[in-house]
Amino acid sequence: MLLQVSNISKNFGGVQATKDFSVTVDKGEIVGIIGPNGAGKTTIFNVISGVYTADEGSILLSGQNVTKLPQHEITKLGIGRTFQNIRLFKGLSIIENVMCAFDPQSKYSFIGSIIPTPKRKAEEKRGKELCEHYLEIVGLKDYINEAPENLAYGYQRRLEIARALMCNPKVLLLDEPAAGLNPTEVGELTELILKLSKDFGFATMLIEHRLELVMGISHKIVVQNFGKTIGVGTPKEVQNNPAVIEAYLGAEEEDNA
Numbered sequence: 001m002l003l004q005v006s007n008i009s010k011n012f013g014g015v016q017a018t019k020d021f022s023v024t025v026d027k028g029e030i031v032g033i034i035g036p037n038g039a040g041k042t043t044i045f046n047v048i049s050g051v052y053t054a055d056e057g058s059i060l061l062s063g064q065n066v067t068k069l070p071q072h073e074i075t076k077l078g079i080g081r082t083f084q085n086i087r088l089f090k091g092l093s094i095i096e097n098v099m100c101a102f103d104p105q106s107k108y109s110f111i112g113s114i115i116p117t118p119k120r121k122a123e124e125k126r127g128k129e130l131c132e133h134y135l136e137i138v139g140l141k142d143y144i145n146e147a148p149e150n151l152a153y154g155y156q157r158r159l160e161i162a163r164a165l166m167c168n169p170k171v172l173l174l175d176e177p178a179a180g181l182n183p184t185e186v187g188e189l190t191e192l193i194l195k196l197s198k199d200f201g202f203a204t205m206l207i208e209h210r211l212e213l214v215m216g217i218s219h220k221i222v223v224q225n226f227g228k229t230i231g232v233g234t235p236k237e238v239q240n241n242p243a244v245i246e247a248y249l250g251a252e253e254e255d256n257a
């Protein structure tokens with residue numbers, strides 16, 4: 001199993017954001033996490049990607065225990081992610097935004113950090129080629145020197161995905177990738193996620209409020225409510241799960257009140 005999350009819990013000063021969350025995600029599998037606002041979905045991603053350490057439980061990546069590792073080590077081991085609020089660097093071009101995620105494999109010498117030695121130049125070239133490669137895959141090759149803020153929202157999401165690909169992920173965590181997108185953009189994004197999952201074969205986890213997207217492409221859905229799992233199954237199974245229906249109807253009634 002590529003990713004095995006077992007009984008993780010995370011508490012913030014008395015708020016039980018996530019309690020006893022477990023999931024397994026295999027190569028090529030897409031697992032959706034849905035649930036009302038504040039259900040603890042992003043906390044799950046924050047714990048898996050090392051932004052926070054779980055209070056309890058364990059996370060295994062290809063059998064390796066990564067539960068207590070810091071975020072940069074978890075990224076290096078191949079857990080890539082995007083964020084609910086797009087995090088791009090203004091003032092940097094699109095390719096520079098992706099280049100930020102490049103981790104040189106051959107370390108420069110002290111001299112190399114001051115002057116461009118052949119070793120440093122070769123590594124920078126490799127990084128640039130890698131960025132171009134991933135930008136091409138997400139459909140942004142023609143915009144590499146543009147400012148990210150000039151891109152349509154849907155393209156900014158693609159840029160974030162290209163950046164996440166730079167860690168050569170075994171697991172890709174997408175936090176509400178369709179937030180703010182119009183229906184055409186949602187359709188294009190759906191195609192992209194499916195293509196990436198098929199071509200790279202990584203394990204994908206997807207938090208999403210746009211049910212048409214998440215129900216359409218997930219092999220398995222986990223439904224969270226108040227930090228707890230209230231349903232797991234295929235999209236069809238969770239749609240027919242009474243606890244899930246009640247949680248969603250309850251949330252809708254509150255919104256309408």
Ligand SMILES: Nc1ncnc2c1ncn2[C@@H]1O[C@H](COP(=O)(O)OP(=O)(O)OP(=O)(O)O)[C@@H](O)[C@H]1O
Pocket residue numbers: 012015016017035036037038039040041042043044084
């Ligand atoms: N860093 C933090 N400090 C304190 N409380 C937090 C922190 N992160 C999350 N929480 C709390 O944990 C609970 C779950 O939040 P979380 O963001 O994980 O939910 P969510 O399901 O992703 O919500 P949404 O769909 O609105 O993004 C909320 O009550 C939230 O206020």
